[in-house]
Amino acid sequence: MKLSADLKAFEKRLGHSFERPDLLVRALTHPSMSSPTREDNQRLEFLGDRVLGLVMSEALLKADRSAAEGLLAPRFNALVRKETCAEVAREIGLGDVLKLGRSEMMSGGRRKQALLGDAMEAIIAAVYRDSDFETARALVLRLWGKRVSTVEADARDAKTALQEWAQARKQQPPKYEEIARDGPPHQPMFTMSVTLESGERAQARAGSKRQAEQSAAKSLLDALEGKSA
Known part of the structure; x- marks a missing residue:
């Protein structure tokens, strides 16, 4: 061939x-x-x-x-x-x-x-x-x-790590919300946000809700860890 x-x-x-x-x-x-x-x-x-x-x-x-x-x-x-x-x-x-x-x-x-x-x-x-x-x-x-x-x-599972961070501070579990969905039907893009009880928030965009949630959680974790460094 x-x-x-x-x-x-x-x-x-x-x-x-x-x-x-x-x-x-x-x-x-x-x-x-x-x-x-x-x-x-x-x-x-x-x-x-x-x-x-x-x-x-x-x-x-x-x-x-x-x-x-x-x-x-x-x-x-x-x-x-x-x-x-x-x-x-x-x-x-x-x-x-x-x-x-x-x-x-x-x-x-x-x-x-x-x-x-x-x-x-x-x-x-x-x-x-x-x-x-x-x-x-x-x-x-x-x-x-x-x-x-x-x-x-x-x-590192960012969603699990963020939940553990919240629990260690006696907060409610993080809340995830779909902010937007755009792109063609066969290839949608999702924008998801994550919010802590204490008010900290982050969002991310990806080709699946799970990926966007993980990215948002990681972004928020990085910010929180940066504050405590």
Whole structure:
């Protein structure tokens, strides 16, 4: 199989030249484009999730040889979650080469977090099957970059931390409110606010309510911690 120019360019961004180009094509094929003669990326996604998990488990154990499981688990979750996979996918322009059906393409599928995250996992599996685990591990660690060494901050659940902050000061739990929803129906953006009983407030905007709430909570936590520093 001969790759198109755009897939050749993606190979360069990815940093892996496929001996079996069909694996790359399959990893980029969303179920909306599957057919009896064209496999989608779901089975590769399943495998890639496990390869990614093993790579990150090893990396975290190596990075902190004394950390207990209770500390390692949230760090691991932060590194392998769909949001992180989608971030990496955006950095290498994966969305530009996704093979989507017309309905998914019209609904903004190239920018959807779930699709990008799934495809990134499928790409990891494709590299693993095209070569070996060592090659896949090297690729993952290179693409994830500083995330492994800075994961402690990302692993913190801001909403939980803010609630604990309020409880420690005998306040009611923080209140979250949707301030605005805009953007096209297939890709809405949410602006959420969080308010403490003592009056402190922050807001944030993201592609999902959960993300916006987490960002607002983190913003407020940072402000509160800055005051007490």
